[in-house]
Structures are given as structure tokens and as C-alpha cells.
Amino acid sequence: MSESLYVGVDLGGTAIKVGLCNAEGDLLRTHEGPTQAVNGSDAVLTNIATYVKELVAPGTPEWDAVEGIGIGIAGFLNIPEGIIDFSANLPFRNVPVKKIMEEKIGKPVKINNDANVAALGEAWAGAGKNIANCVCYTLGTGVGGGIILNNRLIEGFSGMAGELGHISIVPDLEAIQCGCGKMGCLETVSSATGIIRMATDAVERGDKTSLVFIEGEITAKDVFDAAKSGDEVAQRIVSRAAFYLGKSMAAVAVIINPQRFIIGGGVSKAGDFLFAQIREVFDKLTPDNARDRVEIVAAELGNNAGVVGAAGLFLRA
Structure with a gap:
């Protein structure tokens, strides 16, 4: 052979x-x-x-x-x-x-x-195929990432390049400690864990939300389903997660200048409901030359x- x-x-x-x-x-x-x-x-x-x-x-x-x-x-x-x-x-x-x-x-x-x-x-055979410069976010229990520049995976000198979930992006007054030990990481608000935490906090505060009727542990899917049904508390949680994702992409765009952002992981299954909000923030915060013709798409290869x-x-x- x-x-x-x-x-x-x-x-x-x-x-x-x-x-x-x-x-x-x-x-x-x-x-x-x-x-x-x-x-x-x-x-x-x-x-x-x-x-x-x-x-x-x-x-x-x-x-x-x-x-x-x-x-x-x-x-x-x-x-x-x-x-x-x-x-x-x-x-x-x-x-x-x-x-x-x-x-x-x-x-x-x-x-x-x-x-x-x-x-x-994804860059080799999925949503980034034939795209020389792309950045991938994986939204699951945490927020993972990877950067492809000129068709090559960027590792950095110690292998820490692309740790997008640990961009410190949440303002100090809103920040909580991340599992990495630092404060205000993207992962604390835009991962499934972060979304569940915000929903659980809202229920425990007594906010008026349909999430109080969820039996057992609240899931990220529960939050997205409630938001799509018009629950204002769930909508605020999703909007916050989307805002910081879009803000992080705006920062990455002026450093990496990718042609495409690819979003995978369980949270990405929320689809256009999430992606449209991310895109709105990205467009608002990103300079024209780093924003124009840049796509934000779903991953294709799954597991x-x-x-x-x-x-x-x-x-x-």
C-alpha cells in the first residue's frame, strides 16, 4: 500500500x-x-x-x-x-x-x-476545510479553543496557544474565580457550566423564571429552551454568554484576523438563536477590516x- x-x-x-x-x-x-x-x-x-x-x-x-x-x-x-x-x-x-x-x-x-x-x-476536514485561517471554540463543560494560521495549528512555545476559555474578559465587579484559579475567564460565563451556574443562582435568588419548575438539575439545554420560549431570565443568561463570546472573538479578530470562527461542543447545538447574538456583538465591537466577510459557523464533525x-x-x- x-x-x-x-x-x-x-x-x-x-x-x-x-x-x-x-x-x-x-x-x-x-x-x-x-x-x-x-x-x-x-x-x-x-x-x-x-x-x-x-x-x-x-x-x-x-x-x-x-x-x-x-x-x-x-x-x-x-x-x-x-x-x-x-x-x-x-x-x-x-x-x-x-x-x-x-x-x-x-x-x-x-x-x-x-x-x-x-x-x-474541523480545519482539515470539517467546517474549516479549505480555509487557511480559522479559530475554533468548543463550548462544553468548559470553553476550549484552537487556532489555525496559514493551514497550521498554532501551539505557542509551551503549548498554551488557543486557550480561549481562559481569556480574562469579564469585568472585575462581575467576575468570579475560574477553575484555573484566575478571575473573570470566558469559561465562567460562556460554558455549559457557566450557564447552569447563572441559572441556578437566579432560581436561588427567587427570580421570576420558568426554570424553577425544572425537576432535578438544570441543564444548559433547559436554559436555552426557556429563553426560546420567552423566559426573560433565561434570555438574559444566554445574552450574557453570547456577549462575552462575541467580545472575545472581537479581540481575537484583531490579533489573528481569521476568515472563519467555528463553534462546536454541546452548547453550540443552540444554533442560530445563540449564533445570531454572538454575531451582533462581534459586528459591533470589531473594526471593519477585521470583521468584513468573517463567518461564524457551526462545527461539522461532531464526535x-x-x-x-x-x-x-x-x-x-
């Missing part, structure tokens, strides 16, 4: 997903198995090696065509050295993942932040963005 192939690994706290891609970013097939994080870091890395070899059998022409294995990981990483410094949901503390996995698999390995690889996947992007680390990072 003459065509080069690449394997991507999306390492999550519960499951590990692996995928095989060609040089065009086409996802040929996937395989998945449990992470088993409770068994420790070596067990997790052994599982990755096992799932990769179940995806592509060693000794076959396909295996010989595999140029490398990319791994996307949530946590703080030393990307140049291939080390996981810390991961909140995985048993990794200063683990040299690149070195260990190359010994276990016998192929070159690269690691990167999970939000970066999701961004790379496959991570494996596609991780596979792309050997071509696009």
Missing part, C-alpha cells in the same frame, strides 16, 4: 476512540474501548496501544502505511516533550506519554490538547473531530 495513513486517538476519561485517516483527512474507520482510568496511567496507555492494533493489524500493508499516531488529551501538556503534566480526569502526573507509546506501538507519536486537535480536525484532528498532527501541526 503506497498511500500514507495516520491514526488519531481521542483519549477521554470514560472511553478511548481511535480512527484511521488518509492524507486528505478522510476518516476511513473507527474503533472504541473503555479508558479504565481507575487502573492507572500504564493501563490506560496499554489500552490505547491495544485499540490502535485492533484498528489496524500489525504486519499488514495498512500497518506499514501508518506514518504516525496522534493523541488528543484533556489536560496541561508539555507538547514539545510529549509529556502530560496534569489531567483532571485521567491518572496522569508528569507522564512521558510520547516515549512510552512509541515503545508500546513502534510508530512515531505526537500528543496535543484535546481542544487543539478538535480544531485541527469525530478529535480523532481526525489527532491523526492530522503529523500533517498540519
